[in-house]
Amino acid sequence: MKKILVVLTNTTRYKGTNGATGLWLGEATEFVDIIHQAGYQVDYVSPKGGFVPIDPRSMKYVNKNIMESYETGDFQKRALCNSLCPQQINPDDYIAIYYTGGHGVMWDFPNNYELQNIAQKIYNNNGFITSVCHGIAGIFNIKDNNGKYIIDGHNVTGFTRSEEMLAGKLKIVPFLNQEIAEKRGAIFKKHRAYKEFVVQDRQIITGQNPFSAKAVAEMLISNLRK
Template sequence: MKKALIVMTNVEKYSPSNRPTGLWLGELTHFYEHMDKAGIQVDFVSPLGGYIPLDPHAMSFLNDTDLHYYQDRDFVSKALANTKKPSQVKADDYDVIYYTGGHGVMWDFPENQELAEIASAIYQKGGIVSAVCHGVVGLLPIKDQEGQPLIAGKTVTGFANTEEDLNGTTDQVPYLTEDALKEKGAIYESSTAFTPFVRVDGRLITGQNPQSAGAVGQAVLDLLASQI
């Protein structure tokens, strides 16, 4: 049976301001829906483990998929209240790792070497590394077998500078996601702001924005099917 590991942030506010942030819920639920319907077992992890804050702005965009899982007490308990710590996770158990977004990830994903090592191990054993929106910053510290950035020379996408500007948060984030990917040597591509856009480069799958989370999930399933 295939198994996926979903990564989420523990950061609940922009720094140094007190503007609230956290997980963009749809980036969890729309990916998870594909795993759930395909019978893929899923575990949930965060840099600190435990509770996952939700970006309040995201809650005004909930659709039927989001509400279905948000009203599922068992799902909420596992995915939002009691996530695993990286030390409780063994890379050998997983075929897929997926980094969700929300602005909070910009502070805790790139600094977490434990998660980077888990992702690197999954990739090096033939697994899939995937991410969406700001969650792609979780790819920044991941190394390949030669110790080089995993995304160097690979085609990726992620939250675009134009989207950050349209969102009104360019001056509130510590760096720009698009720029950070390019600085690591990635070949960055994007499409129209806030429309689904996914890039697949081998076993590396990335989505541009919240609207791309479901498409990332489908791309992961397609790649898993091709490996059988």
């Protein structure tokens, strides 16, 4: 059975500041829990490989399940301490790729061509490209074999301007997800701030915010079982 590749950030701070950021913990653990329950295995990759920081703000929103997953030796070793680097990945091993969020991804996901090539190959093998929250930043610059942005003409979602405002990060982030998605020809969908919302358009599944990670996983599993 093919696996699912989970993409994590290596960025430790908001660029130009001393503010700490990193992976939004629940966006990884809640997704992976659903994937494991369905009988699929995951690998963890990051742009540089190795250490993955956790956004300290995400620790304020943990629950029992998130903490239990966080405390497992497998997650701490394979995701947080020893994530794979792109050169170690064979795209043929995966049926889907999932881009987690946390503000850090806005700096190290968009222009990582190695990860884009991996995602493109998974997509070309009839696999799925998925993301949640700021993870959509990893999808923006993926192109198909004809050089067209893969989200062009697709319905997508991601962390919204209103959510950035409520998070107090509107003046810090390097771009707004909706603006970039629409520049790439996508149709950006959104619901109420911080409410679960997922969009699927063909082989692309995207979630709006941290509270959508489970729903992205469930939608992916539903497709894989067809």
